[in-house]
Every structure is written in C-alpha cells, then in structure tokens.
Amino acid sequence: MLSRVALTCARRLTQSTAASIQQQHQQPRALLSMGASAARAAAGAGSSKQQAYVSPFDERPQLTDEHRIFRDAARRFFETEVAPHHAKWEQDGMVSREVWEKAGAAGLLGTTIPVEYGGGGGDAFHAAIAVEEQLRLQLSGPGFSLHSDIIIPYILHYGSEEQKQKWIPLMCQGKAISAIGMSEPSAGSDLQGIKTTAVRDGDDYVINGSKIFISNGQMADIIVLVAKTDPSKGAHGTSLILVETDRPGFQRGRNLKKLGLKAQDTSELFFDNVRVPASNLLGKENHGFKYLMQELGTERLVIGVLSQASAEGVFADTVKYVNERQAFGKSIASFQNTKFKLAEMKTQLSVGRVFIDRCLELQNQGKLDPVAAAIAKLHAGDMLAKITDECLQLHGGYGFMWEYTAARAYADARVQRIYGGTSEIMKDIISRTL
Template structure:
C-alpha cells in the first residue's frame, strides 16, 4: 500500500504534502543529525517553518494558522516521520498546545498567543507529567494558589517536550487540592516570569533532537487572565483531547514502518552475503513479506481511525486500540528490519538504528500500552 492508494486524505491534503515534503527535505533532513548532537531544534528552523506555513496548519486563518483541518496536521507528522525527524516538536506545538488554546481560550488569549505561535516566534509546550508520579493526574502536586488577580504556582514537571525552547507552557495544576480531579485547572505560564525555570536537557536513549526537560515553578506569579477555560475544569479538558492525541501517536507508526521497510528492501538487495544479495535468501524475503503485511494492516486500521475522527466518531476505546496496535506493531517490525541489517543495524549511521531507539517511546508516551489495554478492557 502506498500513500497514493489511500482514500482518507483529500486532494488539498496531498497538495499540502508536496509543500511540507519540500520544506522537510530542504530545512530538516540534512540537519537533523546535528540537532541530535545539540539536543534541540534551533529557533531559526521554527521561524522558517512559520514563514512556510508549516506550523498550526489546522488553526483558523484569523489566528494566523493555515485554516486547514486534522488531515493537514497528519501530513506534517507523516512527512517528519518519513525522514525520521522524530525529534522535531512541531506536532505537539501545533496540534496539541495550539488546539488546547483554540478549544478553551478566550478571544483575547487566542489573539495574543496563536499568531506568534503560527509564525514560530513563540514555541508551545504542555506540562502534565510530574517527577515520581508520572501522568497520574489525580495525584498532581503542582498547585496554584489564587491571590487577588494572580495565581501563585509551585511545583515541578518532567519529560516536557519543547521544554527548553518553550515560550509558553500550559501547566496542569491543583487550584483546589481538596476537590480531587475537579480541582485541576490549566494555566498558561510564559517564559521570563520570575520563579519559572528550566532544567538541563534530559539524557534520553532516543528522540535526541527533541528538547525534553524538567520545568520548575517557585512562587511563579501568573495573571489570572492566563487561566485557560474555567477553574476546576482542567481534568475534563485533558480527557477530552486524549483521543486525538493518541491518534497522533498512532499516525507516526505506519509512517516510520513504511520508510524503514522501503530502506530495508533496498539495503538487502544491495548487501551481499554468502555470494548473493541478502534479499535472495528465502528467510529475508519471508521476513520482509511479514513486515509488509503488518505495515499495510496497520496503515489500513490507522486510516480507518482517522476517518472516524474526521466524522467525529473516534471514541476513547478506538483511539486506545489504534495507539496500542500501531505502536506495538512498530516495535515488532522495526526490530525485525534491524535484524536484517546484521551488525550494521546496530550503527547509528544507519536509519534503522535510529528508528529502533526512537520507536521505543511510542509504547510509553501518550499513555502506556498497559493503560491502553486497561481502557480497552473496560469496553468488553
């Protein structure tokens, strides 16, 4: 199955793909290796992406966005994954942070934050996970105390994508510690606010170009006007957005597998072992046949879920199944493809090696595979 055979995306999505592919090939693919060494994507690249209309593709034009829909967001994700630009934080910025602002922000907030985000001048992040407790929102320790027309925030967050580069971060915090999940609110903290600091880049095994960091809040005074939506409604907001966020994770999987399958077929046809191309060995062809079958099955299922989302029919269970199936398949397929490279598959100069380590986190972030199984089991 190829991209041209797919029916879930429209012609305007594919036209946008041409634009994104040119940008990624010119401005990202040649430099991603260097960014992996530096641990972040330079701001100049964000500004270039803004000028090219790559950022906030699904945000209305009146707020500086591309005026598209989730299909345009999918195209950006797929084109980044096609070249293994797994460390570029555009999707989280454009399709999670900006979508939260669009869904729950007031007109003043939208006019203030979205246009500079679309231009790449302000980089967005969202902070839920905390040290020691992970993503269990019921046990959040970061709290915000209301004092007049400000909130005073104290706490810490970890594993924050775009953490070093971020200019604004949506912080999940307790505004009423006694109210459980009904006491959680979302407050936007901006870079430069006294008491808001960023830790060193976290040393991850993969996603090396992604600036992932801890964030610290020490009596940070934030204007009450930075409250996103209503106080105490934060947990509901987070839950409402999870289906799309998990689908975004699932979308990455077939794109990576397709790219690595194509690269591995080419490698095995050119690599000679025991007097003939590796591809000529029956075991190799059978392994590739299995991989092709898994990749196509994953693509068809993920595209089906994309179609459900377009129709407003993607529920939490189906989103969990999409993420579970796609990410588990990705881990299996990439591992098998690496094996076909032999010792060279263990060298980071080969794309399959980078795909192998970067794929591992797919089964963790956005909700682990175990959490996905728990969600699915509730529908049985």
C-alpha cells in the same frame, strides 16, 4: 546547463561533494533537497540508486489534490530544511529556533487551526501528512506535532478570545514555541496525583511545583501547565494555566539525556512562587481534568499516526538495503528469511494503515472515541517496536550504527509505547468497554 542527467548524478554525490556544490552556488530547492537525500543516501543505505520515497499508500482514497500538493511541499521542507541539520541537532539535544520559524513560514504549523488565527484551515489528514513526512525520514527532532496538534487546540478549544488572539498566530508562525506540563516526578499515568499547585492570590495565581519529561521544555516560550487549583478535590481540582517562560520564579532544569529522540529537548521544569495573572487560566477553574480527557484522544491518534509513518519509512529503507546488500554471493533480499520477514511487515503495515486512516476520517467527523484512539496508539506502538527490531536485524551490524535510519528508528520507537499514555493505560481504556 543542468539536465536530468546532472540532476540524477548530483544525488549520487557524496555528502562532501554535495556540500561543496551547495557552497558554490545557491542551488534551487529541488537541488538542495537532492543534496540532502544524497547525503542521507551516502550516510544511510550507501545506495547508488536512491529513489524518492514513494508511499505504498499513495492511493489512500481519502486524499484529495490539496492533500497531495501539501504532502509534496511538506516532503520537500523536511528533506531540505530539516534532514541536513538533524545530526547536528542530535548533538545539541535540540533543534534551532530558525527551523521553527521556517516551518511557520512554510505553513507547516497549526495545519488544522482556522485561517483567522493564522493556521492552515486543513483537516486531520493535513495534520497527519505533516507528521508523516517528518517521521518517514526519522526526523524526530522538531516537536512540531505536539505544538500544532496537541497544544494549540487546548488554547483554541478552551482559551478566551484574548488568549487565542495573543498566542495562536505567534504559535502558527513558529515564533512562540509551546510545551505542555503534565508529568511530574511522582505522577505520570496517574495524572490525578500531580502535586503542582496554583493558589489564587488576589488577581494572580501563585504556582509552585515541578514537572518532568517535558518535550520542547528547553525551547518553550509558553507552557500549558496542569496544576491543582483545589487540592482537596482530587482530579476535579485540576486546572490548565498558561505560563510564559519569562515569568520570575520559572526555571528550566536539565535537558534530559534520552534513549531516543536525541534532537528533541526534554526537560524538567521548576515553578517557585511563579505569579501569573488569573486571566492566564485556560477555560474554567477546576475543569482541567475534563479538558485533558477530551483532548487526549487526539494526542494518542497523533502518536499512532507518527508510529505508523516511522514504521513505513524504516521498512522502505530496509527493502532498499536488503536488495543492495550482498551476502554469500547474492543479495540478502533473495533469502527466504528476508522475504518472509518483509512480507510479514508489509502485512502489518497495510492493516495498520487502514485503521489509522479510518481514525483520521472519524476525527474529521468529530466522532473519534477514546477507545479507537487507544487502539490506534497501542497497535501502532507495538507494531513499530516489532518492525524497527526486525528491520535493524536485517541490516546486521550496520543496523546498529547510528548513521543508519534503522538504528535511529529503533531508538525513537521505544518511547511511543510510553508517552501520551502507556500501552498498559491504552489496554485499560480499551478493556473498560468490554
């Protein structure tokens, strides 16, 4: 017999007991995920009354029943299939291929992609929900949203029918992992300055150059590469080209050691006379920069969404922690400093959430402009930095320990102000309209 009492007790088990129970029986998902949350509780807050994370914005008015059902499924997926493995993946510097395929089978990849290409046929809120459920738990390893919300849309929007049919279903199943090759050792924010070239030779392009800081770089099967097809024309000589990673001349560099995002692979990529057929060109030749400008808004909103979710997650964990942690004979939640800090954070989070959701609404209507996207990214990135810092401080010494989400969130937060366009570039975009 297994009753609620047993179910709740199971959550309180230590990691090792939960693991041994899982070995004894093949537990149903509900129980497995409990094992996971028990494990995180034991490792994390040391809590004896861990509760399911309930978003303070459960009542977001834009969400329908379909969104809520999807959120439940996504939450369970990340609790069950990702959380228990994340520590190992941090050590490995990358996630497993298996989790990509599981995410594909669970319908978590390509949520906004039309059903006829194997996607979920959902809207911007579905995409946001998938990212939020992942980042609330600070599970930054799987590069799902980059793949689903940023790279697949390049192929969907600019690819030929043949390219779409060939790649998008595989990508939605998690059987083809993707990366996008933008940054170079000497060109980051200054995208116009990239040096990688793709020179037309008969029916092929011959690619030479190198890329750096490429997320999913170690695992990628397919790369959307930004290369100069006409170096004399500056930005207007840029093209997007699909490069399969089994092409001769393609080489992955090191899996780069990073300050955060420990379970996500980030690489250098080298192209030495890599030949791809001209049919691998995405869209029109020399239109690459235009395509990038059109899609970068979405990328920035995604980073805003995940920063907001990460901040909400670490905040919820911190509220739990300060209520349990005793100092000077009482819970640290009872000190005025704690109360004021939490109130400040709650205020920032609430205001930020409304702006993010408004951006998602605009995205659904096809009206999200680059300035709003830049504001979303700038604000959420700055807020996340402040909140992770304050939350870590409220944890004291424990906050500096890696097993606490406060430490992981703090480490992962730093890059949100850098990648996808730095905060300074966001300010530049916003100020241009003033």
